Amino acid sequence: MANKTIKQPVVNGIRDKVLTMDTMNQSVKNIEYAVRGPILLRALELEKELQQGAKKPFTEIIRANIGDAHAMGQRPITFMRQVLALCQYPDLLSSPSFPEDAKKRARRILQACEGHSAGSYSASAGIRTIREDVARYIEQRDGGIASDPENIFLSTGASSAIMAVLSLLVSGKGKNRTGVMIPIPQYPLYSATLAEYDAVQINYYLDEEHQWALDVAELRRALEQARAHCQPRVLCVINPGNPTGQVQSRENIEAVIRFAYEEHLFLLADEVYQDNVYAEGSQFHSFKKVLMEMGPPYAQQLELASFHSCSKGYMGECGFRGGYTEVVNMDPAVKQQMLKLLSVRLCPPVPGQILMDIVTNPPQPGEPSYQQFQEELGQPADMFFCIQLLEETGICVVPGSGFGQKDGTYHFRMTILPPLEKLKILLEKLSQFYAKFTREYS
């Protein structure tokens, strides 16, 4: 009986597996995700070998493959962690060692949680109070332009929101399959997701000769070429750029919006690096603000989803997976479909939602935590030293702030395990860098 129903050939008593590289979802097989791809897998192997005592020309793996500030020694913002601790262990609300504004914030958030517990599911779009805070934050950021909490969807990092919106947009077969324009270079979430969804990736190239600028003529070239084999319906823009760091000018954003409108494209604006603008003269303009200020027909018609997260910027809280999208001019019926799609995943993690609340509603002047919060936004000197050292010499050490140090003193920690010869070279490089650094910054 068993033999009769076995549908697979049996060799030496072993059948083929049900799930193999041949039978699996080929769209998943087509995904490439360099940020965590073969290099990282090898790095994990090396780490294990090191732990088991293997000798290598280095003593630890430094994960510079992904923007993970805390892993590199950036310290969390005290107020954020206090509110998290209070929300998750409310017994602390009676502790005198927490500032009143952190307690007030925690009470307000717990009040908005079902059963007053961060352990309950939230609404699938996120806790209402937090969506309201996000909307107010956007309004302030954008000079008073209205933001509706009903258009805010909290998410599991920005990634899950980007995937959800893309998922709605992918349809059609063959030449009618949705084409999605993405910058090259891009953050590989985009190419990976398009592969997973079997959508058509349309590359437009950023201009390295001009600080990785986004050129509308290049958008047009890419679009016209793609029309032959797909239905272009989406334009993704990453501003500030990842991995390029370029910041779009207001004029450039306007040109992109006009292009998207004319070509009837849904615009995705990945703005998770909005707090990371360093170059002199550069300024972050949100697509939402520019769009609204352009007036008709753009402001009322262009469909836009923009994204933010708590993983980057001064907070760098990647592990909590907090983020949101704001949708503009989305068809209300489609918005209900999006809510349904999110509801299958139940809800974004509540601790990440709590962090998004603090990102969008930080301590205000006059509140007990205001000063410390502001002070913590600066980069500690030891952190700056270590990053410069890594950038210029490849030597990776850990800032003293990661271990604790007396206020006003700065340290770094390095291991001295490399073989003597290598250690000698390392110390020479370090000594040269230290001389240069102190010349430059003291």
Add this chain to the structure above:
Amino acid sequence: MANKTIKQPVVNGIRDKVLTMDTMNQSVKNIEYAVRGPILLRALELEKELQQGAKKPFTEIIRANIGDAHAMGQRPITFMRQVLALCQYPDLLSSPSFPEDAKKRARRILQACEGHSAGSYSASAGIRTIREDVARYIEQRDGGIASDPENIFLSTGASSAIMAVLSLLVSGKGKNRTGVMIPIPQYPLYSATLAEYDAVQINYYLDEEHQWALDVAELRRALEQARAHCQPRVLCVINPGNPTGQVQSRENIEAVIRFAYEEHLFLLADEVYQDNVYAEGSQFHSFKKVLMEMGPPYAQQLELASFHSCSKGYMGECGFRGGYTEVVNMDPAVKQQMLKLLSVRLCPPVPGQILMDIVTNPPQPGEPSYQQFQEELGQPADMFFCIQLLEETGICVVPGSGFGQKDGTYHFRMTILPPLEKLKILLEKLSQFYAKFTREYS
């Protein structure tokens, strides 16, 4: 110029949107998700109306639509919340008001986090130390049968792991499209995910006449019928059942395993309710344990993925989105593909991972938190009262433990806002129930 490139008809200056119910991803449109569907959306509207002062025959919405223990007043386990608070705000590690074992646990977890911060990304499969704890937990649960941390993938609730494994399994077109057998009734994550992935749903019916038992003859009927229009490759089992609560006997599990093996199906065992077994004589047997004890050819060949989460059972920490899957006999190359798929989503939320660590590695006898941890697993009397009241009369009140009360005293809190006539009926019902309850349980 603009007019020339506009591809859409313009009526009164308004064009069709890019993303509409007609142009959107039809697979997403096909999703039905009753647990959070139209009823919940209406409930959210009603809640808003109530907040705005509307008069209704009730004064609050009671969300019994989803298994959300904390929303219904279940209190979190102290040790879990202590470890969370310590990990997220490590300044507390020097506080005398936390027990030593909670601190030790937090230090151990932080040690395993990049940069010693819960705010850094973890490995995409989860923090290694926690995967090791999960593997040890499974070994203990299954009477010593080995579990390999390399086969453990932490996840964003069990849902994301279930979706990931299903995503790998869906392939083929037309009659070759993957068919997935699911129980009816089922937890609608399954039907929703199959709709989203455009896989073929194969219903097998649980037998209500026999306490919702799973009958292998019915599996066979469903399978044979489905072969005409798809390629059945997956069998999903929910044990203990959701929403039915039935617990499979060991013999029944063996029969299911033999069936899956004979029919060359990949087995998915949703075991998130493994701690919720109430009926006398019932006992939870994991599919992994039974499979391994059955020996060859099953133990070495049947491909199995089983799932657990921190959202149910005594912990009920839904909001943290913690979970894991253990895969057995999965093709190593496919396992790499799974890791790649998860890596696109970066990592599961770290607080949820921390909870999974405590679920799988709770305080042990002799440790300071052991006694309290054990005591908290019982259901408080007021919680029990309120649940019985709701079940028998439809009256929903809140247990006093949700507000705090003196040890050994029990309260409930109810609002008295309904119109006088309704309040009279409510109080009569309550009084009758109270008399009956005290007769029965005192």
